[in-house]
Amino acid sequence: MYYIYFVYVTILASLILYESYNKNQPRWWAIMVLFAPVTTPWFIFKSRKESGVILFMIFLSTFSAVAIGEFFLYSNYMEKNKHSHLPPVTQQMIRLSEELKQSTTRLDHALIKLENLSKVESRIHEIKKTIEFIGHLRDIMTENQRAIQQLVKYTSDYKSFFDRKDLDWVFNIQQFYHNRNVTQHYKSLQKYLDSFEDLLKYTYVNFYNITELKSKEHFRNYDEYYLRYRRDVNSHNRFNVKRIDFQNSFLEKYPDIKPYLPGERQTETFKLWE
Missing domain, CATH: 1.20.120 (Four Helix Bundle (Hemerythrin (Met), subunit A))
Structure with a gap:
C-alpha cells in the first residue's frame, strides 16, 4: 500500500530540491513537497513563472496517474481482505x-x-x-x-x-x-x-x-x-x-x-x- 505514492513524492521532492539549488530558492520547498505534494504547482510557478506551464502539466498527469494507481491497489487490497475479520x-x-x-x-x-x-x-x-x-x-x-x-x-x-x-x-x-x-x-x-x-x-x-x-x-x-x-x-x-x-x-x-x-x-x- 502506498508504495507508488512514496516513491513518487520522494522523486518529486528531490527534483524540487535540485530546482531550489539551481534557482537559489529556499531549501524547505522540498520538505513541503515531500509532505504535501499538491503544493508542487505553487513552487513550480514561483520558480519558473510562465515557463513552468509544461512542468505543471507533467506534474498534473503524473500525479493523476499515481492517484489512480493507488486507488486500484487500495481497492484490490480491500477486496482481498474484506473477510479478514471472520474466523x-x-x-x-x-x-x-x-x-x-x-x-x-x-x-x-x-x-x-x-x-x-x-x-x-x-x-x-x-x-x-x-x-x-x-x-x-x-x-x-x-x-x-x-x-x-x-x-x-x-x-x-x-x-x-x-x-x-x-x-x-x-x-x-x-x-x-x-x-x-x-x-x-x-x-x-x-x-x-x-x-x-x-x-x-x-x-x-x-x-x-x-x-x-x-x-x-x-x-x-x-x-x-x-x-x-x-x-x-x-x-x-x-x-x-x-x-x-x-x-x-x-x-x-x-x-x-x-x-x-x-x-x-x-x-x-x-x-x-x-
Missing part, C-alpha cells in the same frame, strides 16, 4: 465457495464454446477439433465436481461450528449443490458429452465412407449414433431448463447466497449437430 473456518468456506463459483463459470463458458463449435459445418478437421475440445471440457467437469465435493465435505466436517454461529447461508449453498435439479443436470451433461463424442469419433473415422462412398452400412451405424445423440441432447436441454428455473427460484428464496453462486450460467439450449 478462519468461515474464511476457508468462503474461499471454497469462490473456487467453486469460478470453476462453474469456467464450465459454463466451455459449454458455450462447445455449442459454437457444434454449429460449424461438419468438416473433418472441425470434427477433430471438437473431439479434442470435449476432452478438455471433461477435465473442467472433473475439476468442477472435485470443487463441489470439497465444499460439501467441508460443510459437513464443520457442521457444528456453522450451527453454533447460525451461518445458514453455508448450508443453503450445500443444499443447492445437493438438489436433484443440479445433480441431474450434471448427469445429463455427462451423457450428452458421451453420445456426442461417440458420434463425432465414428464420423471422423468413417468420414470418407459416409460422405464420399455413402456406404449403407456406415449410414445405418451413423443413424444409430445420431439418434442416441439426439435423444441425449433433448434430455439435457430439459434438465438444463429445470436447473435454471431452480437456481432462479432458489436465489429468490435465499438471496444471501447470491455472491457465492455463479451469476452467469449456460442458458441456451444445445442445437443439434448436423
Whole structure:
C-alpha cells in the first residue's frame, strides 16, 4: 500500500530540491513537497513563472496517474481482505465457495464454446477439433465436481461450528449443490458429452465412407449414433431448463447466497449437430 505514492513524492521532492539549488530558492520547498505534494504547482510557478506551464502539466498527469494507481491497489487490497475479520473456518468456506463459483463459470463458458463449435459445418478437421475440445471440457467437469465435493465435505466436517454461529447461508449453498435439479443436470451433461463424442469419433473415422462412398452400412451405424445423440441432447436441454428455473427460484428464496453462486450460467439450449 502506498508504495507508488512514496516513491513518487520522494522523486518529486528531490527534483524540487535540485530546482531550489539551481534557482537559489529556499531549501524547505522540498520538505513541503515531500509532505504535501499538491503544493508542487505553487513552487513550480514561483520558480519558473510562465515557463513552468509544461512542468505543471507533467506534474498534473503524473500525479493523476499515481492517484489512480493507488486507488486500484487500495481497492484490490480491500477486496482481498474484506473477510479478514471472520474466523478462519468461515474464511476457508468462503474461499471454497469462490473456487467453486469460478470453476462453474469456467464450465459454463466451455459449454458455450462447445455449442459454437457444434454449429460449424461438419468438416473433418472441425470434427477433430471438437473431439479434442470435449476432452478438455471433461477435465473442467472433473475439476468442477472435485470443487463441489470439497465444499460439501467441508460443510459437513464443520457442521457444528456453522450451527453454533447460525451461518445458514453455508448450508443453503450445500443444499443447492445437493438438489436433484443440479445433480441431474450434471448427469445429463455427462451423457450428452458421451453420445456426442461417440458420434463425432465414428464420423471422423468413417468420414470418407459416409460422405464420399455413402456406404449403407456406415449410414445405418451413423443413424444409430445420431439418434442416441439426439435423444441425449433433448434430455439435457430439459434438465438444463429445470436447473435454471431452480437456481432462479432458489436465489429468490435465499438471496444471501447470491455472491457465492455463479451469476452467469449456460442458458441456451444445445442445437443439434448436423
